[in-house]
Amino acid sequence: MSTQENNTKNTKQTVETKIEITEELLARIAPNASPLRPDDEEIVKKQLGKTRGLIAIGARCACGKPAVTITSPRLPDGSPFPTFFYLCLPELIVEVSRLEVTGIMKEMSKEIKEDEKAREAHQKAHDSYIARRNLLGEVPEIANVSAGGMPTHVKCLHALVGYALAAGKGVCPVGDKALELMKWDTSVCHCEEK
Numbered sequence: 001m002s003t004q005e006n007n008t009k010n011t012k013q014t015v016e017t018k019i020e021i022t023e024e025l026l027a028r029i030a031p032n033a034s035p036l037r038p039d040d041e042e043i044v045k046k047q048l049g050k051t052r053g054l055i056a057i058g059a060r061c062a063c064g065k066p067a068v069t070i071t072s073p074r075l076p077d078g079s080p081f082p083t084f085f086y087l088c089l090p091e092l093i094v095e096v097s098r099l100e101v102t103g104i105m106k107e108m109s110k111e112i113k114e115d116e117k118a119r120e121a122h123q124k125a126h127d128s129y130i131a132r133r134n135l136l137g138e139v140p141e142i143a144n145v146s147a148g149g150m151p152t153h154v155k156c157l158h159a160l161v162g163y164a165l166a167a168g169k170g171v172c173p174v175g176d177k178a179l180e181l182m183k184w185d186t187s188v189c190h191c192e193e194k
Helices: 003-016 023-029 040-048 090-100 104-114 116-134 157-167 173-181
Strands: 054-060 066-071 085-087
Touching: 040 054, 040 066, 054 157, 066 157, 085 090, 085 157, 090 104, 090 157, 090 173, 104 116, 104 173, 116 157, 116 173, 157 173
Parallel strands: none
Antiparallel strands: 054 066, 066 085
């Protein structure tokens, strides 16, 4: 068997290996996570236009619709996918985009670079992100890759807000700060279709 055939076979084996997504596993991944409901995949497809690698919901709007997805670290086609928590609630995506254009990410990155406590907290969030994702299996290609610019800077608030909503307050300080700046209230329904 050639090396290429062997690599293809190994990738297919990895993709076909499925971990049972239990409530206990989800609780370890993120306290706000929940199993997929019958209509979640359809809702997420409507929200994002796709559902690649969707395995659970990381957080929900107050009405119950998905706000954050949990995506497999290896997509069905075998591709590695580092963004474990993916923001999907349209109104929240818009609000985060508005915040991003204010230049806040530059300020946050500067704070991480210059303030030891901020840097340590961002590193801790990065390490926790990878540990949570690895509960679904390690993917060597993304072994030290998290999301949103962690651990050195802030590149994507969407990823960090999704992480903060799924993992809960205190795990991802940058995501927490963004939610605070937006005055985002998780107890209120923010869906366009109320």
